[in-house]
Amino acid sequence: MLKKSLFLLLSMLCPLAFAQSFGGPGVLSGNNGSIGQRSGQDVDLKFFVNANSIYDTGLTPYAVTQQGTLVRPGALKGIEAGLGAYGKHTFRRSSFGLDYSGNFRHYPSASRYDGSNQQLRLAYIYQKSRKLLLDFSASAGTQSFGTAFGSVPGQTDAIVSGSSLIFDNRTSYLQTSVNARYALSGRTTMVVGGDYYTIHRQSSGLVGVNGYSLNGAINHRLSRNTIVGVSYQHSHYDFPRAFGEADINTYSGDWSTTLGRSLVLAVSGGVFLSDVQGVQSTALDPSIAALLGIGSVQTIFYQKNVMPVGRASITKLFRHSSLSGQVSRSVMNGNGIYLTSRQEQISVGYSYTGFRKWSLSVGGTTVKLDSLGQNLLPYRQYSASSNLGYNIRGGFQVVATYNRRYQDVLANSFLRDSARVSFGIYWSPGSIPISFH
Numbered sequence: 239m240l241k242k243s244l245f246l247l248l249s250m251l252c253p254l255a256f257a258q259s260f261g262g263p264g265v266l267s268g269n270n271g272s273i274g275q276r277s278g279q280d281v282d283l284k285f286f287v288n289a290n291s292i293y294d295t296g297l298t299p300y301a302v303t304q305q306g307t308l309v310r311p312g313a314l315k316g317i318e319a320g321l322g323a324y325g326k327h328t329f330r331r332s333s334f335g336l337d338y339s340g341n342f343r344h345y346p347s348a349s350r351y352d353g354s355n356q357q358l359r360l361a362y363i364y365q366k367s368r369k370l371l372l373d374f375s376a377s378a379g380t381q382s383f384g385t386a387f388g389s390v391p392g393q394t395d396a397i398v399s400g401s402s403l404i405f406d407n408r409t410s411y412l413q414t415s416v417n418a419r420y421a422l423s424g425r426t427t428m429v430v431g432g433d434y435y436t437i438h439r440q441s442s443g444l445v446g447v448n449g450y451s452l453n454g455a456i457n458h459r460l461s462r463n464t465i466v467g468v469s470y471q472h473s474h475y476d477f478p479r480a481f482g483e484a485d486i487n488t489y490s491g492d493w494s495t496t497l498g499r500s501l502v503l504a505v506s507g508g509v510f511l512s513d514v515q516g517v518q519s520t521a522l523d524p525s526i527a528a529l530l531g532i533g534s535v536q537t538i539f540y541q542k543n544v545m546p547v548g549r550a551s552i553t554k555l556f557r558h559s560s561l562s563g564q565v566s567r568s569v570m571n572g573n574g575i576y577l578t579s580r581q582e583q584i585s586v587g588y589s590y591t592g593f594r595k596w597s598l599s600v601g602g603t604t605v606k607l608d609s610l611g612q613n614l615l616p617y618r619q620y621s622a623s624s625n626l627g628y629n630i631r632g633g634f635q636v637v638a639t640y641n642r643r644y645q646d647v648l649a650n651s652f653l654r655d656s657a658r659v660s661f662g663i664y665w666s667p668g669s670i671p672i673s674f675h
Contacts, residue, residue, distance in 0.1 A: 273326065273335035273361040273375070283325030283336065286666035288637065290318045292343060296656020297351055300407040300441045316345035318660065335361040353382035353408070369421040373431070380410040397435050397449075402573045402581070402605050402619060404645065408440035409574070417453075425459040429469075437571070444574030449475045457492070464495040469506075475571045475578055482516020484578040484610070486569050488547060500555040507548040510569055514578045514611040515540040541611045545580060559590040569610075576617060579607040597627040597635075618646035627664065635664045 294314045301309040320341035327334055337359040344352050357379040364372045379398065383406050398411045417431030432452040439446050451474070457467035473486040490508030497503065517538055549566040563586045570581040587601035602622040621643040627635045642657040 273337055273359050281325050283323065283327065284666060285323045286321065286664050288318075288320045288662050288664040290320070290637075290639075290660040290662030292316045292318050292658060292660045294656070294658050297406050298404070298656065299351070300405040300443065311348060311351060314345045314348055314351065316343055318343040318662070331366075332362065332364040334363075335359075355379075355381040355383060357381070371419040373417040373419065374415070376414045378412045380408060382406060382408045397571070398437060399570075399605070402570070402607060402617075404573060404575055404617070404619075404647070405441075405444070407444060407574075409437065410440075411435060411437045422456075427457045429453070429455040429457070439574050441574075445477050445479070445481050445572065445577060446574070447475050447477050447571045447577075449473065449571055455492070463497070465493070467492045473569070477516065477572075477577055480517065481577065482514070482611075484512060484514040486510055486512045486578075488569070490547060502553045502555075503551075505548075505550045507546070510543075510545060510547050512543045512545075512569060512578065512610055513540075514543070516577060516611060539611050543610055559588065561588045562586070570607075573607070573617075576607045576609050576614060577612060578610045580610060582606040582608075595629045597629075598625065600624045620644045620646075633665050633667045635666070637662055637664050 292315070294316070297311050297314065299309050299311065303309055318341050320339065322339040324337045326336070338357065340354065340356040342354045357377075359375070359377045361373075361375045363374075366372060377397075381398070397413050398409055403409065413433060413435035415431065415433030417429055420428050422428055430453070432450060434450045436448045437446050451471055453469065453471040455467055455469035457465050459465050469488075469490050469492055471486075471488045473484075473488070475484045475486075477483060488508065488510040490506045492504070492506040494502065494504035515538065521533060547567050547569070549564070549568070551564040551566075552562065554561045565584050567580065567582050570579055571577075572579055583603065583605045585601065585603040587599065589597075589599040591597050600623070602620075604620045605618065607617045621641070623639070623641045625637065625639045627637040629635050639660045640657070643655075645654050647654055
C-alpha cells in the first residue's frame, strides 16, 4: 500500500511539469531524450499532412463467421488521410520533445473496417541544478491495427507494441512517468522514478491491463565514455474482470560505452522474480466430463518464476542517418490473449534524412512470447517496414511505404501473412524532407 501511494503521488506530479516554463541547457541526459529526435539528432518542430491510396492484404478482425471460423476480409483497397508533428527544442535549462502521428482510413467496398490510429508522446526534461535533473513523460494512443501499419513506425519501448498484437482490434492506452536523477559525485548518479499506465481493449474477449512500476538505479562513470551501474524495478500488472495479477522484481547490472562520437554500445543482464496468479481453463477427465456434460472448468493458478533477463543494443549515428540494433529478453504485460509473458525480441532499423530530396527508413522485428502461468504454446511474430520519400518542391513529397507481418499461429483458419502498400502525397513546410524515425 505504501508503494502504491508513493507511486501515485509521483504520477500526479507529471502533468504539472508540462505547465512549467521551459528554461535552459541540460547536461544530464534523460530516459526520454530521444522523443522528437530524428536520425539521432534534434529537429525543430515540423508538421505534415498526407493523403494516401492504400492496399491491405490481410486484416485479422476479432470476429467469427456463422460457421465458427475466423473472419478473413481478404485484400482491401482504400484511402487514408493523416497528419502529424514531431520535434525537440532545447532551452537554457530544459528540453521539450513531441511525437504525434494520426491517420484516418476508409475502404469504399468494406466500410465496416474503416478506422484510425493515433499516437502521441511528450517529454519534458528539466535540469533544476547542477546535480538534479527531472525527467517527465506522457504517452497516449489508440490503434485499430494489430500492427502499426502506416507511415510512422511504432516505438519499440511502447507499452502497446504492434509487434506482439494478434488481432486488428482497437486498443487504447495512457501512460505517465517521472524520474529524478541526482549526481552523488562527479562520476556517480542515482536515479529513482516510476510510471503508471492503463490499456483498454475494445473486445470483451481480449484482456486489458492496469499497471505501475517503481525503479531505482546507481550509475558510475568509469571513464569519459564508459558507464556501469546496477538497477532494480518492481512492476505490478492487474488484469480486470478477475483474470489475475502479477508482481515482478527485476535486478540487473548495466554497462554502456561510446566509441568515438557516434557509436554507442549498451549491455545489461540480470534476473527477474515473478509471482503470477490468475484463472485458466482445465480439461476434465472424460468420465467426469460425461457426467457433468462439460469438457472443462475454470481453475485458479499460482506460479513463481526465476528467469534471466538481458538486453544488448548498438547505435551508430552518421551525419544524416542512424543505424541501430537490439536484442532483449524481458517480462511484458501481454497482448490481450497472452497475459504476463516472457518476451524475447530482436529488432534492427536504419533511417536517413536528406537535406533536400530523399528520406528513408527500413526496419524489422521478431518477437516471441512465452506465457508465465497460462497453458499456451509460444507465440511468434515477424514484421518489417520500409518508407521512402522524395521531396518535389514547395514542401510537397511523394512517399511510398511497405509493411509486412507474419504470425506463427497453429490455427489453419487464421491469416498468418499480411501486408500493406501505400502511396501518397505529403506536405510539410520547409526544405528538409520528412523523417520517419
